[in-house]
Amino acid sequence: MTTHTTLIIDYGSGNLRSAARAFERVIADEGLRAEVVVSNRAEDVAKADRIVLPGQGAFGDCIDNLRATPGMIEALEEAVLERARPFLGICVGMQLLATRGLEHGNHEGLDWIPGQVTALADHIPAGTLKIPHMGWNEVFVPPDAVKDEQNIVLRSVESWGTQGEHFYFVHSFMFECKDKRHILGAVDYGSAFPAIVGRDNIMGVQFHPEKSQSAGLKLIGDFMRWDP
Protein backbone atom coordinates (compact mmCIF):
# COMPACT_ATOMS: atom_id res chain seq x y z
CA MET A 1 0.00 0.00 0.00
CA THR A 2 1.27 3.41 -0.85
CA THR A 3 1.20 6.35 1.48
CA HIS A 4 -1.37 8.93 0.52
CA THR A 5 -0.69 12.62 0.59
CA THR A 6 -3.01 15.14 2.17
CA LEU A 7 -2.08 18.59 1.01
CA ILE A 8 -2.83 21.67 3.10
CA ILE A 9 -2.55 24.65 0.83
CA ASP A 10 -0.41 27.45 2.22
CA TYR A 11 -1.25 30.66 0.43
CA GLY A 12 -0.33 33.09 3.17
CA SER A 13 -3.71 33.14 4.86
CA GLY A 14 -2.39 32.69 8.35
CA ASN A 15 -1.52 29.94 10.74
CA LEU A 16 -1.58 26.43 9.30
CA ARG A 17 0.25 24.77 12.13
CA SER A 18 -2.91 23.87 14.03
CA ALA A 19 -4.56 22.39 10.97
CA ALA A 20 -1.46 20.39 10.02
CA ARG A 21 -1.08 19.06 13.57
CA ALA A 22 -4.73 18.05 13.78
CA PHE A 23 -4.46 16.03 10.55
CA GLU A 24 -1.19 14.47 11.73
CA ARG A 25 -2.81 13.54 15.04
CA VAL A 26 -5.70 11.83 13.28
CA ILE A 27 -3.33 9.96 10.97
CA ALA A 28 -1.30 8.74 13.96
CA ASP A 29 -4.31 7.85 16.13
CA GLU A 30 -6.13 5.99 13.40
CA GLY A 31 -3.06 4.37 11.86
CA LEU A 32 -3.79 5.80 8.42
CA ARG A 33 -1.21 5.43 5.69
CA ALA A 34 -1.04 9.10 4.90
CA GLU A 35 1.22 12.06 5.27
CA VAL A 36 0.49 15.77 5.55
CA VAL A 37 2.19 18.20 3.23
CA VAL A 38 1.90 21.96 3.67
CA SER A 39 2.76 23.71 0.43
CA ASN A 40 1.99 26.66 -1.83
CA ARG A 41 3.19 24.95 -5.01
CA ALA A 42 0.86 24.00 -7.82
CA GLU A 43 2.83 20.83 -8.58
CA ASP A 44 2.09 19.55 -5.06
CA VAL A 45 -1.62 20.01 -5.75
CA ALA A 46 -1.25 17.80 -8.83
CA LYS A 47 0.37 15.05 -6.74
CA ALA A 48 -1.99 15.23 -3.75
CA ASP A 49 -4.58 12.57 -2.94
CA ARG A 50 -6.60 14.88 -0.71
CA ILE A 51 -6.68 18.64 -0.63
CA VAL A 52 -7.43 20.96 2.27
CA LEU A 53 -7.93 24.69 1.76
CA PRO A 54 -7.82 26.61 5.04
CA GLY A 55 -8.41 30.34 5.27
CA GLN A 56 -8.40 33.20 7.73
CA GLY A 57 -9.08 36.86 7.28
CA ALA A 58 -10.96 38.60 4.51
CA PHE A 59 -12.48 36.87 1.46
CA GLY A 60 -10.85 39.30 -1.00
CA ASP A 61 -7.36 38.94 0.47
CA CYS A 62 -7.65 35.15 0.49
CA ILE A 63 -8.84 34.74 -3.10
CA ASP A 64 -6.28 37.30 -4.30
CA ASN A 65 -3.47 35.42 -2.56
CA LEU A 66 -4.67 32.13 -3.99
CA ARG A 67 -4.80 33.61 -7.51
CA ALA A 68 -1.36 35.17 -7.04
CA THR A 69 0.17 31.71 -6.53
CA PRO A 70 1.42 30.64 -9.98
CA GLY A 71 -0.67 27.86 -11.53
CA MET A 72 -2.63 27.27 -8.32
CA ILE A 73 -6.20 27.80 -9.57
CA GLU A 74 -5.57 25.65 -12.67
CA ALA A 75 -3.97 22.90 -10.56
CA LEU A 76 -6.89 22.95 -8.11
CA GLU A 77 -9.51 22.81 -10.85
CA GLU A 78 -7.71 19.94 -12.52
CA ALA A 79 -7.31 17.95 -9.28
CA VAL A 80 -10.72 18.65 -7.75
CA LEU A 81 -13.08 19.17 -10.70
CA GLU A 82 -11.53 16.78 -13.22
CA ARG A 83 -9.82 14.08 -11.16
CA ALA A 84 -12.32 14.32 -8.28
CA ARG A 85 -9.83 14.40 -5.43
CA PRO A 86 -11.56 14.77 -2.05
CA PHE A 87 -11.50 18.43 -1.09
CA LEU A 88 -12.15 20.15 2.23
CA GLY A 89 -12.39 23.92 2.64
CA ILE A 90 -12.20 25.34 6.16
CA CYS A 91 -13.73 28.68 7.26
CA VAL A 92 -12.76 31.25 4.59
CA GLY A 93 -11.45 28.25 2.60
CA MET A 94 -15.06 27.07 2.56
CA GLN A 95 -16.38 30.50 1.63
CA LEU A 96 -14.02 30.68 -1.37
CA LEU A 97 -16.06 27.86 -2.96
CA ALA A 98 -18.82 30.40 -3.60
CA THR A 99 -19.49 32.28 -6.81
CA ARG A 100 -18.67 35.57 -5.14
CA GLY A 101 -17.87 37.16 -1.82
CA LEU A 102 -19.30 40.50 -0.72
CA GLU A 103 -16.83 41.22 2.09
CA HIS A 104 -15.25 44.67 1.49
CA GLY A 105 -16.29 44.79 -2.16
CA ASN A 106 -17.41 42.23 -4.69
CA HIS A 107 -14.90 39.44 -5.25
CA GLU A 108 -15.12 36.47 -7.57
CA GLY A 109 -14.78 33.13 -5.80
CA LEU A 110 -13.93 29.68 -7.16
CA ASP A 111 -17.61 29.17 -8.08
CA TRP A 112 -17.51 25.43 -7.40
CA ILE A 113 -20.66 25.70 -5.28
CA PRO A 114 -23.08 28.37 -6.51
CA GLY A 115 -23.81 31.02 -3.94
CA GLN A 116 -22.54 34.17 -2.35
CA VAL A 117 -20.84 35.09 0.89
CA THR A 118 -22.61 37.88 2.75
CA ALA A 119 -22.43 39.61 6.12
CA LEU A 120 -23.97 37.70 8.99
CA ALA A 121 -25.30 41.05 10.24
CA ASP A 122 -27.63 41.19 7.21
CA HIS A 123 -29.33 37.98 8.27
CA ILE A 124 -30.07 38.63 11.92
CA PRO A 125 -32.15 41.40 13.51
CA ALA A 126 -29.94 44.38 14.36
CA GLY A 127 -28.55 44.48 17.86
CA THR A 128 -29.85 41.08 18.92
CA LEU A 129 -26.72 38.96 18.63
CA LYS A 130 -22.99 39.48 18.92
CA ILE A 131 -20.83 39.52 15.80
CA PRO A 132 -18.52 37.69 15.13
CA HIS A 133 -20.41 34.44 15.68
CA MET A 134 -17.76 33.19 18.06
CA GLY A 135 -17.80 29.99 20.07
CA TRP A 136 -19.34 26.54 20.12
CA ASN A 137 -22.58 25.88 18.29
CA GLU A 138 -24.37 22.75 17.10
CA VAL A 139 -24.19 21.60 13.52
CA PHE A 140 -27.27 19.64 12.49
CA VAL A 141 -28.76 18.11 9.38
CA PRO A 142 -31.12 20.48 7.61
CA PRO A 143 -34.60 18.93 7.39
CA ASP A 144 -34.60 18.97 3.58
CA ALA A 145 -31.04 17.65 3.18
CA VAL A 146 -30.30 15.28 0.32
CA LYS A 147 -28.96 11.90 1.41
CA ASP A 148 -25.66 10.66 0.04
CA GLU A 149 -24.89 7.17 1.34
CA GLN A 150 -21.36 7.31 -0.03
CA ASN A 151 -20.47 10.35 1.98
CA ILE A 152 -18.92 9.13 5.22
CA VAL A 153 -18.70 12.67 6.57
CA LEU A 154 -22.42 13.11 6.03
CA ARG A 155 -23.16 9.82 7.76
CA SER A 156 -21.47 11.31 10.81
CA VAL A 157 -23.54 14.46 10.53
CA GLU A 158 -26.68 12.34 10.30
CA SER A 159 -25.66 10.38 13.37
CA TRP A 160 -25.78 13.64 15.34
CA GLY A 161 -29.45 13.91 14.39
CA THR A 162 -31.53 16.96 15.15
CA GLN A 163 -29.62 17.47 18.41
CA GLY A 164 -26.45 18.21 16.46
CA GLU A 165 -22.78 18.17 17.41
CA HIS A 166 -20.80 21.13 18.74
CA PHE A 167 -18.08 22.75 16.66
CA TYR A 168 -16.06 25.92 17.16
CA PHE A 169 -17.05 28.87 14.96
CA VAL A 170 -15.52 32.28 14.48
CA HIS A 171 -16.77 34.29 11.53
CA SER A 172 -18.71 37.40 10.54
CA PHE A 173 -19.73 36.33 7.02
CA MET A 174 -21.80 33.37 5.83
CA PHE A 175 -22.26 31.22 2.76
CA GLU A 176 -25.67 31.66 1.09
CA CYS A 177 -26.16 28.60 -1.11
CA LYS A 178 -28.09 29.11 -4.31
CA ASP A 179 -29.11 25.46 -4.38
CA LYS A 180 -30.40 24.13 -1.04
CA ARG A 181 -29.16 20.64 -1.97
CA HIS A 182 -25.62 21.87 -1.36
CA ILE A 183 -26.35 22.57 2.32
CA LEU A 184 -25.12 19.42 4.08
CA GLY A 185 -25.11 20.79 7.61
CA ALA A 186 -26.67 23.85 9.22
CA VAL A 187 -26.13 25.98 12.31
CA ASP A 188 -28.54 28.27 14.10
CA TYR A 189 -27.50 31.81 15.03
CA GLY A 190 -30.39 34.17 14.67
CA SER A 191 -31.43 32.13 11.67
CA ALA A 192 -30.31 28.78 10.30
CA PHE A 193 -27.46 29.07 7.80
CA PRO A 194 -25.00 26.67 6.15
CA ALA A 195 -22.27 25.17 8.34
CA ILE A 196 -21.28 22.44 5.85
CA VAL A 197 -21.65 22.82 2.09
CA GLY A 198 -20.73 20.32 -0.55
CA ARG A 199 -21.37 18.31 -3.65
CA ASP A 200 -19.69 15.23 -5.13
CA ASN A 201 -16.07 15.23 -3.87
CA ILE A 202 -16.17 18.81 -2.59
CA MET A 203 -16.91 19.82 0.95
CA GLY A 204 -16.53 22.98 2.97
CA VAL A 205 -17.04 23.68 6.68
CA GLN A 206 -17.64 27.11 8.17
CA PHE A 207 -16.35 26.00 11.58
CA HIS A 208 -12.84 25.00 12.61
CA PRO A 209 -12.52 21.20 12.94
CA GLU A 210 -8.86 21.64 13.94
CA LYS A 211 -10.07 23.62 16.98
CA SER A 212 -13.13 21.55 17.83
CA GLN A 213 -11.55 19.02 20.17
CA SER A 214 -12.70 15.40 19.72
CA ALA A 215 -15.64 16.27 17.45
CA GLY A 216 -13.28 18.07 15.09
CA LEU A 217 -10.73 15.26 15.02
CA LYS A 218 -13.57 12.81 14.29
CA LEU A 219 -14.68 14.89 11.32
CA ILE A 220 -11.11 15.12 10.03
CA GLY A 221 -10.85 11.32 10.32
CA ASP A 222 -14.09 10.96 8.35
CA PHE A 223 -12.70 13.21 5.66
CA MET A 224 -9.48 11.18 5.53
CA ARG A 225 -11.46 7.97 4.90
CA TRP A 226 -13.95 9.55 2.49
CA ASP A 227 -13.80 8.00 -0.95
CA PRO A 228 -16.24 9.95 -3.12
Added chain:
Amino acid sequence: MLKTRIIPCLDVDGGRVVKGVNFLDIIDAGDPVAQAKVYNAQGADELCFLDITATHQGRDTILDVVRHVADEVFMPMTVGGGISTIAHIRNLLNAGADKVSINSAAVKNPDFVRDAAEKCGSQCIVVAIDAKAKEDGSAGWEIFTHGGRKGTGIDAVEWAIKMAEYGAGEILLTSMDRDGTKAGFNLPLTRAVADAVSVPVIASGGVGNLQHLVDGVKEGHASAVLAASIFHFGEYTVQEAKEAMREAGIAVRL
Protein backbone atom coordinates in the same frame (compact mmCIF):
# COMPACT_ATOMS: atom_id res chain seq x y z
CA MET B 1 -27.69 27.71 19.67
CA LEU B 2 -24.40 29.43 20.49
CA LYS B 3 -23.12 28.38 23.90
CA THR B 4 -21.77 30.54 26.68
CA ARG B 5 -18.06 29.81 26.95
CA ILE B 6 -16.06 28.99 30.04
CA ILE B 7 -12.40 29.93 29.68
CA PRO B 8 -9.81 28.87 32.25
CA CYS B 9 -6.82 31.17 32.37
CA LEU B 10 -3.27 30.09 33.13
CA ASP B 11 -0.44 32.40 34.14
CA VAL B 12 2.87 31.60 32.48
CA ASP B 13 6.22 32.84 33.75
CA GLY B 14 9.35 31.99 31.79
CA GLY B 15 7.54 29.19 29.97
CA ARG B 16 6.22 27.57 33.13
CA VAL B 17 2.69 27.65 34.48
CA VAL B 18 2.43 29.25 37.88
CA LYS B 19 -0.59 28.59 40.06
CA GLY B 20 -1.60 25.66 37.90
CA VAL B 21 -4.13 22.95 38.64
CA ASN B 22 -2.75 21.04 41.57
CA PHE B 23 -3.97 17.53 40.95
CA LEU B 24 -2.27 14.43 42.20
CA ASP B 25 -2.09 12.83 38.78
CA ILE B 26 -0.16 15.72 37.29
CA ILE B 27 3.48 14.94 37.78
CA ASP B 28 4.69 18.35 36.66
CA ALA B 29 2.26 21.11 37.67
CA GLY B 30 4.37 23.71 35.88
CA ASP B 31 4.04 22.02 32.51
CA PRO B 32 1.68 24.04 30.29
CA VAL B 33 0.86 21.01 28.15
CA ALA B 34 -0.17 18.93 31.16
CA GLN B 35 -2.35 21.80 32.40
CA ALA B 36 -3.91 22.33 28.99
CA LYS B 37 -4.74 18.64 28.75
CA VAL B 38 -6.57 18.77 32.08
CA TYR B 39 -8.75 21.65 30.95
CA ASN B 40 -9.26 20.05 27.55
CA ALA B 41 -10.51 16.88 29.24
CA GLN B 42 -12.79 18.90 31.53
CA GLY B 43 -14.51 20.40 28.50
CA ALA B 44 -13.11 23.93 28.64
CA ASP B 45 -14.35 25.92 25.65
CA GLU B 46 -11.14 27.87 25.15
CA LEU B 47 -7.83 28.32 26.91
CA CYS B 48 -6.23 31.59 27.87
CA PHE B 49 -2.54 31.96 28.63
CA LEU B 50 -1.36 35.14 30.29
CA ASP B 51 2.37 35.66 29.96
CA ILE B 52 3.58 37.35 33.12
CA THR B 53 7.27 36.95 32.30
CA ALA B 54 8.94 40.12 33.49
CA THR B 55 12.25 39.90 31.66
CA HIS B 56 12.65 40.71 28.02
CA GLN B 57 14.85 37.65 27.42
CA GLY B 58 12.16 35.36 28.78
CA ARG B 59 9.54 36.63 26.34
CA ASP B 60 10.16 34.10 23.61
CA THR B 61 9.43 31.22 25.96
CA ILE B 62 5.70 31.86 25.46
CA LEU B 63 6.11 30.86 21.80
CA ASP B 64 7.38 27.44 22.85
CA VAL B 65 4.48 27.13 25.26
CA VAL B 66 1.98 27.90 22.50
CA ARG B 67 3.66 25.48 20.09
CA HIS B 68 3.71 22.62 22.55
CA VAL B 69 0.14 23.15 23.65
CA ALA B 70 -1.10 23.48 20.06
CA ASP B 71 0.57 20.17 19.24
CA GLU B 72 -1.40 18.39 21.94
CA VAL B 73 -4.81 19.98 22.36
CA PHE B 74 -7.07 21.00 19.54
CA MET B 75 -9.07 23.86 20.96
CA PRO B 76 -9.06 27.66 20.71
CA MET B 77 -6.26 29.40 22.52
CA THR B 78 -5.85 33.08 23.44
CA VAL B 79 -2.50 34.48 24.52
CA GLY B 80 -1.93 37.81 26.25
CA GLY B 81 0.74 39.69 28.11
CA GLY B 82 3.07 42.42 26.84
CA ILE B 83 1.99 42.23 23.20
CA SER B 84 2.97 45.44 21.44
CA THR B 85 4.08 44.68 17.87
CA ILE B 86 2.54 43.11 14.76
CA ALA B 87 5.56 40.79 14.54
CA HIS B 88 4.84 39.52 18.04
CA ILE B 89 1.20 38.85 17.12
CA ARG B 90 2.21 37.03 13.92
CA ASN B 91 4.70 34.87 15.82
CA LEU B 92 2.06 33.87 18.34
CA LEU B 93 -0.51 33.07 15.64
CA ASN B 94 2.04 31.08 13.65
CA ALA B 95 2.92 29.14 16.79
CA GLY B 96 -0.72 28.06 17.09
CA ALA B 97 -2.53 30.77 19.05
CA ASP B 98 -5.96 31.67 17.68
CA LYS B 99 -6.32 35.02 19.36
CA VAL B 100 -4.06 37.50 21.09
CA SER B 101 -5.14 39.90 23.77
CA ILE B 102 -3.77 43.43 23.71
CA ASN B 103 -3.89 45.60 26.79
CA SER B 104 -1.39 48.38 27.58
CA ALA B 105 -0.24 48.73 23.97
CA ALA B 106 -3.81 49.63 22.99
CA VAL B 107 -4.02 52.34 25.65
CA LYS B 108 -0.64 53.69 24.59
CA ASN B 109 -1.49 53.66 20.90
CA PRO B 110 -5.10 52.86 19.90
CA ASP B 111 -4.09 52.72 16.22
CA PHE B 112 -2.10 49.60 17.00
CA VAL B 113 -5.42 47.77 17.41
CA ARG B 114 -6.66 49.04 14.06
CA ASP B 115 -3.41 48.04 12.41
CA ALA B 116 -3.44 44.59 14.04
CA ALA B 117 -7.05 43.95 13.02
CA GLU B 118 -6.37 45.00 9.44
CA LYS B 119 -3.26 42.88 9.12
CA CYS B 120 -4.29 39.80 11.09
CA GLY B 121 -8.10 39.93 11.05
CA SER B 122 -10.51 41.11 13.76
CA GLN B 123 -11.30 37.54 14.72
CA CYS B 124 -7.91 37.14 16.36
CA ILE B 125 -7.65 40.51 18.09
CA VAL B 126 -8.95 40.67 21.66
CA VAL B 127 -8.65 43.92 23.54
CA ALA B 128 -8.20 43.43 27.27
CA ILE B 129 -9.63 46.16 29.46
CA ASP B 130 -8.81 46.49 33.14
CA ALA B 131 -11.38 48.78 34.71
CA LYS B 132 -12.59 49.92 38.08
CA ALA B 133 -14.53 52.78 39.67
CA LYS B 134 -13.25 56.20 38.65
CA GLU B 135 -10.56 57.63 40.88
CA ASP B 136 -12.27 61.01 41.15
CA GLY B 137 -15.39 59.35 42.51
CA SER B 138 -17.65 60.28 39.58
CA ALA B 139 -20.05 57.77 38.03
CA GLY B 140 -18.78 55.05 35.72
CA TRP B 141 -15.53 53.18 35.41
CA GLU B 142 -12.05 54.03 34.30
CA ILE B 143 -9.31 52.10 32.51
CA PHE B 144 -6.27 51.24 34.58
CA THR B 145 -2.90 49.97 33.46
CA HIS B 146 0.08 48.49 35.29
CA GLY B 147 -1.93 45.90 37.12
CA GLY B 148 -4.55 48.36 38.26
CA ARG B 149 -2.14 50.87 39.75
CA LYS B 150 -2.22 53.56 37.08
CA GLY B 151 -5.43 55.37 36.21
CA THR B 152 -5.74 56.68 32.67
CA GLY B 153 -8.81 58.88 32.92
CA ILE B 154 -10.33 56.91 30.01
CA ASP B 155 -13.96 55.87 30.45
CA ALA B 156 -14.26 52.09 30.21
CA VAL B 157 -17.53 51.98 28.24
CA GLU B 158 -16.40 54.60 25.73
CA TRP B 159 -13.07 52.81 25.38
CA ALA B 160 -14.75 49.47 24.69
CA ILE B 161 -16.92 51.07 22.00
CA LYS B 162 -13.85 52.68 20.43
CA MET B 163 -11.85 49.43 20.49
CA ALA B 164 -14.69 47.54 18.81
CA GLU B 165 -14.81 50.26 16.14
CA TYR B 166 -11.05 49.97 15.71
CA GLY B 167 -11.46 46.29 14.90
CA ALA B 168 -11.27 44.35 18.15
CA GLY B 169 -13.17 41.09 17.63
CA GLU B 170 -13.74 40.58 21.31
CA ILE B 171 -13.34 42.42 24.63
CA LEU B 172 -11.79 40.78 27.68
CA LEU B 173 -13.08 42.86 30.57
CA THR B 174 -11.46 42.53 33.97
CA SER B 175 -13.09 44.06 37.02
CA MET B 176 -9.90 45.36 38.62
CA ASP B 177 -11.61 46.20 41.90
CA ARG B 178 -12.73 42.60 42.14
CA ASP B 179 -9.65 40.79 40.86
CA GLY B 180 -8.39 38.42 43.52
CA THR B 181 -11.23 39.23 45.93
CA LYS B 182 -13.43 36.22 45.14
CA ALA B 183 -16.39 38.59 45.54
CA GLY B 184 -17.67 38.08 41.99
CA PHE B 185 -17.54 40.20 38.82
CA ASN B 186 -18.34 43.89 38.93
CA LEU B 187 -21.75 43.29 37.37
CA PRO B 188 -22.82 46.88 36.59
CA LEU B 189 -19.50 47.41 34.79
CA THR B 190 -19.77 44.13 32.92
CA ARG B 191 -23.32 44.83 31.83
CA ALA B 192 -22.56 48.40 30.80
CA VAL B 193 -19.73 47.26 28.52
CA ALA B 194 -21.47 44.13 27.18
CA ASP B 195 -24.60 46.12 26.28
CA ALA B 196 -22.59 48.89 24.65
CA VAL B 197 -20.62 46.85 22.09
CA SER B 198 -21.65 44.50 19.30
CA VAL B 199 -18.66 42.18 19.81
CA PRO B 200 -18.58 39.43 22.47
CA VAL B 201 -17.44 40.38 25.96
CA ILE B 202 -15.56 37.99 28.26
CA ALA B 203 -16.07 38.73 31.93
CA SER B 204 -13.06 38.32 34.19
CA GLY B 205 -11.87 39.15 37.69
CA GLY B 206 -13.22 38.21 41.08
CA VAL B 207 -14.79 34.81 40.54
CA GLY B 208 -15.00 32.94 43.86
CA ASN B 209 -17.81 30.51 43.25
CA LEU B 210 -19.99 29.11 40.49
CA GLN B 211 -22.88 31.49 41.15
CA HIS B 212 -20.52 34.32 40.18
CA LEU B 213 -20.14 32.76 36.73
CA VAL B 214 -23.92 32.53 36.41
CA ASP B 215 -24.30 36.17 37.49
CA GLY B 216 -21.69 37.29 34.95
CA VAL B 217 -23.84 35.90 32.16
CA LYS B 218 -27.36 36.53 33.43
CA GLU B 219 -26.80 39.92 35.03
CA GLY B 220 -23.54 40.99 33.40
CA HIS B 221 -24.66 39.90 29.89
CA ALA B 222 -21.21 38.42 29.18
CA SER B 223 -20.77 36.02 26.23
CA ALA B 224 -18.05 34.13 28.05
CA VAL B 225 -16.60 33.93 31.54
CA LEU B 226 -12.95 33.63 32.41
CA ALA B 227 -11.61 32.38 35.71
CA ALA B 228 -8.27 31.34 37.07
CA SER B 229 -8.02 30.50 40.73
CA ILE B 230 -11.29 28.57 41.22
CA PHE B 231 -10.03 26.12 38.61
CA HIS B 232 -6.33 26.31 39.49
CA PHE B 233 -6.76 25.20 43.03
CA GLY B 234 -9.15 22.44 42.09
CA GLU B 235 -12.08 24.00 43.96
CA TYR B 236 -14.25 23.36 40.93
CA THR B 237 -13.80 21.65 37.61
CA VAL B 238 -14.87 23.27 34.37
CA GLN B 239 -17.43 20.48 34.10
CA GLU B 240 -18.96 21.43 37.46
CA ALA B 241 -19.05 25.06 36.42
CA LYS B 242 -20.93 24.14 33.27
CA GLU B 243 -23.41 22.01 35.16
CA ALA B 244 -24.11 24.91 37.53
CA MET B 245 -24.64 27.22 34.60
CA ARG B 246 -26.95 24.79 32.88
CA GLU B 247 -29.02 24.43 36.04
CA ALA B 248 -29.33 28.19 36.06
CA GLY B 249 -30.76 28.06 32.55
CA ILE B 250 -27.65 29.11 30.63
CA ALA B 251 -26.90 27.24 27.41
CA VAL B 252 -23.50 25.56 27.70
CA ARG B 253 -21.70 22.81 25.83
CA LEU B 254 -21.75 19.70 27.99
